[in-house]
């Protein structure tokens with residue numbers, strides 16, 4: 001029940017629907033108890049004394065009871081449906097909001113398929129239980145209570161004898177719940193593994209097909225499917241083991257009633273009508289007991305699902321704004337970025353960057369160069385506070401980024417990453433992504449600066465062309481140009497170009513960079529590049545090796561020194577040796593850029 005206590009904040013606000021649904025079900029249940037009494041009346045007071053004039057009235061009473069009961073059941077379904085939908089609506093929103101606040105550290109390990117299954121199948125199981133299962137489980141108790149009370153009022157001894165098996169039945173039901181719950185939990189996990197396999201296969205379909213790894217994928221899926229099947233069979237065998245015993249115990253009551261009640265009727269201490277009423281009332285108790293397996297099943301599934309949803313909602317957020325965090329006024333931000341002796345390691349890893357000190361004055365351009373894995377992107381991630389720095393500090397205009405409101409910090413920064421993600425929406429929406437009050441003129445201007453306008457205009461529907469979630473139909477370079485336009489439209493104080501022009505040819509890069517000049521004016525810019533041509537105009541170029549700064553200076557200063565920068569330059573400009581390089585330059589051993 002702990003899970004449902006935790007879920008209370010989602011369903012308690014809807015308690016009027018919960019109560020209405022329960023009350024209507026109680027009414028329907030109570031009306032159901034009128035049947036056995038009508039039967040008793042029919043046998044004892046109509047058939048026996050042959051007083052058949054009462055039959056029409058009795059028939060009308062049955063119609064009335066049936067209609068009212070049906071109406072109550074309808075209302076129960078109506079309120080229950082509303083309740084379930086509203087609760088899952090809130091839960092779905094809460095989960096989605098949580099997904100937005102979770103830090104990069106969480107997403108480093110998160111599995112999309114697993115998250116999808118929490119937001120769909122698990123929420124559905126919760127909806128079923130909160131909407132209907134809970135009221136029905138409560139109804140089981142009510143039916144036993146009402147039915148038992150009525151039976152006791154007719155003949156308490158016969159009631160006790162008849163219901164002697166009920167405690168055993170309850171005991172078996174509880175044991176069943178204990179066994180089936182872990183089985184369901186495993187089943188949910190197996191289901192999410194299946195979803196993950198499908199999702200990864202679709203996302204990585206190009207890799208799968210290019211490597212002709214379809215059989216491997218089929219195999220991988222088959223194994224997970226087998227696991228799911230094994231879990232289902234496991235749950236079915238628990239079911240198969242317990243269900244017959246529960247049914248046997250339930251039916252034993254009927255046998256006891258027939259023997260004991262029949263004897264009482266023969267002896268004349270019970271009327272025939274009372275026995276028939278008893279007989280139909282016992283189903284009032286056995287019926288729910290019989291269905292208890294189903295209700296427990298429903299309850300257990302939703303409990304397992306509730307645990308998975310609550311686990312997501314309770315996930316620790318590593319990066320979030322502190323209380324009274326500083327919020328910058330966009331107009332006032334200057335964009336002065338400093339890294340003060342920063343050392344950072346990803347969880348359970350060796351430091352990715354060590355003793356990093358950078359002073360990027362407002363409007364300056366800092367270039368980061370280094371071999372793959374040397375820590376360039378990590379520096380950018382720390383600036384955006386994707387992770388918390390523990391040693392040293394990163395400041396923006398003198399304020400430690402950890403004391404800044406996360407939204408406020410990130411809204412000053414516009415990044416263009418190596419890989420561009422395009423949403424399944426129009427190009428226009430992708431460029432304006434999330435920015436309100438953006439005019440078409442602004443979008444076109446940004447696209448022109450990013451050298452995207454011409455190819456967009458060649459598309460069948462221009463800016464209205466819908467692109468797929470991975471930007472299907474666009475080349476890598478075209479996607480990157482849209483991403484650049486997207487960054488430009490934000491008019492940021494700090495611009496980050498993380499290998500932003502890697503997918504375009506040299507000529508286009510040159511053109512885009514001409515646009516960048518205008519764009520970078522007055523903005524602090526960090527350029528990560530593998531090509532020296534991308535960052536040679538930077539005010540300071542920082543050369544990294546295994547997380548350490550090994551060289552820093554302007555292009556001309558670095559080119560005049562022996563070191564990895566010049567080696568890289570020599571490799572990239574092999575056919576254009578620089579006049580001022582000395583002839584005794586070291587062998588072109590290894591480029592820092594791989």
Ligand SMILES: Nc1ncnc2c1ncn2[C@@H]1O[C@H](COP(=O)(O)OP(=O)(O)OP(=O)(O)O)[C@@H](O)[C@H]1O
Pocket residue numbers: 108346347349352370371372373374375376377378379
């Ligand atoms: N999310 C992460 N979790 C754990 N380790 C990471 C993570 N991201 C990067 N690393 C590790 O940190 C180190 C620096 O990586 P980083 O991405 O900063 O390098 P980079 O210089 O940007 O490389 P590239 O040029 O290939 O983009 C590498 O050893 C990498 O394996």
